[in-house]
Amino acid sequence: MLPERGGDRSPATHAHGAWYNRTPMTRLSRREFAALTAAAAAAPFAFGPDASAAAALTAKELLDRITAQIGVAWKAETVDGLKAGDPSTAVTGIVTTAMASLGVLKRAVEAGANVVVTSQPTFYAKADTRTPPAPRGPGGGPPGAAPAAPPPPPAAAPPDAVYTAKNAFIDQHKLVVIRLNEHWKLRDPDPQAVGLAQAMGWTKHQVAGNAKRYDVPALTVDALVAALRKNLGVAGGIRVVGDPKTSLRRIGLLPGSTPIQASLELMPEVDAIVAGEVREWESVEYARDQVAAGNRKALILVGRISSEDPGMRVCADWLKTVAPGVPVRHIGVGDPYWRPA
Amino acid sequence: MKAGEIIDRIKKQLGVPWRDATYRDTFKSGGPDSEVTGIATTAFVSLDVIRTATAAGLNMIIPHEDTFWNDRDDQAVVAQDAVYKQKLELLNKHNVVVFRIHDHMHAQRPDFTYVGSARAIGLDPKHEDPPGSHRFVIPETTLAALAADVKHRSGARALRVVGDPRAKVSRIRLGVGYASPPINAADIDVLISGEQQESDGTFDSQPYALDAAEAGVAKGIILLGHTISEEAGMLEMAQWIKGFVPEVPVQLIKAEEPLWGPASR
Numbered sequence: 001m002l003p004e005r006g007g008d009r010s011p012a013t014h015a016h017g018a019w020y021n022r023t024p025m026t027r028l029s030r031r032e033f034a035a036l037t038a039a040a041a042a043a044p045f046a047f048g049p050d051a052s053a054a055a056a057l058t059a060k061e062l063l064d065r066i067t068a069q070i071g072v073a074w075k076a077e078t079v080d081g082l083k084a085g086d087p088s089t090a091v092t093g094i095v096t097t098a099m100a101s102l103g104v105l106k107r108a109v110e111a112g113a114n115v116v117v118t119s120q121p122t123f124y125a126k127a128d129t130r131t132p133p134a135p136r137g138p139g140g141g142p143p144g145a146a147p148a149a150p151p152p153p154p155a156a157a158p159p160d161a162v163y164t165a166k167n168a169f170i171d172q173h174k175l176v177v178i179r180l181n182e183h184w185k186l187r188d189p190d191p192q193a194v195g196l197a198q199a200m201g202w203t204k205h206q207v208a209g210n211a212k213r214y215d216v217p218a219l220t221v222d223a224l225v226a227a228l229r230k231n232l233g234v235a236g237g238i239r240v241v242g243d244p245k246t247s248l249r250r251i252g253l254l255p256g257s258t259p260i261q262a263s264l265e266l267m268p269e270v271d272a273i274v275a276g277e278v279r280e281w282e283s284v285e286y287a288r289d290q291v292a293a294g295n296r297k298a299l300i301l302v303g304r305i306s307s308e309d310p311g312m313r314v315c316a317d318w319l320k321t322v323a324p325g326v327p328v329r330h331i332g333v334g335d336p337y338w339r340p341a
Numbered sequence: 342m343k344a345g346e347i348i349d350r351i352k353k354q355l356g357v358p359w360r361d362a363t364y365r366d367t368f369k370s371g372g373p374d375s376e377v378t379g380i381a382t383t384a385f386v387s388l389d390v391i392r393t394a395t396a397a398g399l400n401m402i403i404p405h406e407d408t409f410w411n412d413r414d415d416q417a418v419v420a421q422d423a424v425y426k427q428k429l430e431l432l433n434k435h436n437v438v439v440f441r442i443h444d445h446m447h448a449q450r451p452d453f454t455y456v457g458s459a460r461a462i463g464l465d466p467k468h469e470d471p472p473g474s475h476r477f478v479i480p481e482t483t484l485a486a487l488a489a490d491v492k493h494r495s496g497a498r499a500l501r502v503v504g505d506p507r508a509k510v511s512r513i514r515l516g517v518g519y520a521s522p523p524i525n526a527a528d529i530d531v532l533i534s535g536e537q538q539e540s541d542g543t544f545d546s547q548p549y550a551l552d553a554a555e556a557g558v559a560k561g562i563i564l565l566g567h568t569i570s571e572e573a574g575m576l577e578m579a580q581w582i583k584g585f586v587p588e589v590p591v592q593l594i595k596a597e598e599p600l601w602g603p604a605s606r
Contacts, residue, residue, distance in 0.1 A: 257538070281385070285385050304539040339500060339604060
């Protein structure tokens with residue numbers, strides 16, 4: 001049986017439409033994009049929908065404005081910056097996303113954008129280079145296994161078909177990809193937490209002064225899972241520690257990828273943590289022991305990428321102020337995961 | 342029987358030299374002089390595992406993974422936590438000895454984690470090609486059918502898959518725990534492993550498999566979860582210890598999968 005990934009998505013976070021289940025509804029036409037951006041252009045302090053203003057801005061200038069206006073000191077050593085494309089490219093439109101997947105790039109082009117601002121790497125590694133990393137043994141990160149000796153690479157390794165396809169698409173459509181992650185999440189309040197709360201409709205329930213904490217009307221773990229599915233468009237990627245019937249009111253948010261220290265700090269003061277990615281030998285086991293100790297708590301993991309997409313929607317709103325007159329919108333990656341019945 | 346004697350026999354039987362530099366394979370509770378009534382092997386020393394083992398009269402626990410929610414079992418990290426204090430109390434109340442065996446389990450041949458994982462998901466050793474490579478070549482199937490079979494056999498409720506369900510696959514690379522080779526290796530279609538960082542690592546296999554599906558390249562990753570991936574081999578570990586520690590009972594007490602997940606639809 002093939003898993004179904006299409007249903008249950010809010011139009012707001014409409015996703016990637018699985019390649020085998022894409023409907024026209026999950027795509028935004030050029031006209032719709034224009035309509036959306038016209039609304040943005042009509043916002044106070046924005047320039048009018050002046051095409052020449054947009055045409056005048058290059059990708060390099062956009063990155064310079066981001067660097068200057070991000071609100072935190074730009075690091076000398078950073079994963080952020082230009083990852084693909086010609087910096088002199090005139091910006092026709094900007095798409096923000098949690099990850100510049102090939103699917104997101106295609107939908108960006110369909111929407112008339114040629115610059116993609118991504119939270120996570122484009123080329124499948126922190127190094128984020130357009131060619132595959134040199135073959136190596138399995139990563140030895142704790143608590144992994146001792147690496148087995150990798151088989152010797154074939155004398156003439158064939159080119160990597162996925163890198164080739166992605167590079168060809170980027171080149172063909174003259175796309176520019178900019179990564180914006182470590183500086184974006186340093187902003188205060190944490191835009192990833194703010195975005196996640198907005199997507200869940202919890203903004204009005206925020207505990208004063210803490211973008212990570214929300215006291216919501218009581219709901220069960222099951223109901224929270226259903227709400228996450230609906231509002232984040234995530235299904236197969238959801239994993240839970242805790243009893244489905246446990247009633248929750250105090251929610252803590254840990255978008256992205258977080259270490260045990262974050263859970264130790266947050267869990268005692270909440271009924272549930274909604275997180276992106278944690279290490280299973282850390283926070284998952286901690287949550288398991290919390291429940292076994294008799295505390296009525298839960299840990300809900302939605303995946304790193306799915307947890308960061310709402311924050312990139314917030315980034316789209318911010319970029320409209322950085323590049324007034326340029327069409328900007330967010331396109332979600334969609335849940336990368338599925339689960340057989 | 343003293344815990345120290347059991348550890349001495351493990352070191353002697355291992356077949357590879359003991360590396361004293363390990364921070365993982367050490368006592369986490371009790372010590373060499375602790376009196377042992379019986380041994381439980383497990384993936385994690387959870388509160389429930391401590392309760393079940395001690396109720397069964399087994400006061401020595403040999404886990405593959407950490408006890409105090411961090412790889413180094415640095416108790417300073419968790420010292421202020423109320424559940425940590427409960428765990429410590431429970432360990433002390435029952436004079437529980439905990440000795441982790443991780444690095445040396447992976448150094449041993451065969452590595453029981455691979456043996457157990459292959460058994461749990463139905464990978465036949467006769468399909469391993471080349472032998473000892475953790476690469477299995479099976480009759481061609483689809484990623485959807487393979488994932489459904491693996492889920493059924495392993496019982497993993499929170500198993501996750503990335504890739505085109507219709508992709509035709511036959512070459513499987515098994516990884517265990519948090520150690521997975523990159524999915525883009527030319528000689529594999531599917532990676533089956535425990536846990537894998539989603540992105541921003543040395544190689545991001547899930548994002549790669551997502552794009553492979555979009556590009557029509559047959560690649561998939563099946564993530565079992567850390568416990569499902571490595572706990573099966575703790576049965577082999579229990580049987581192995583039983584062979585040279587006949588004085589006390591030895592058995593597997595499963596921590597079991599901590600996670601559950603809703604179906605995709």
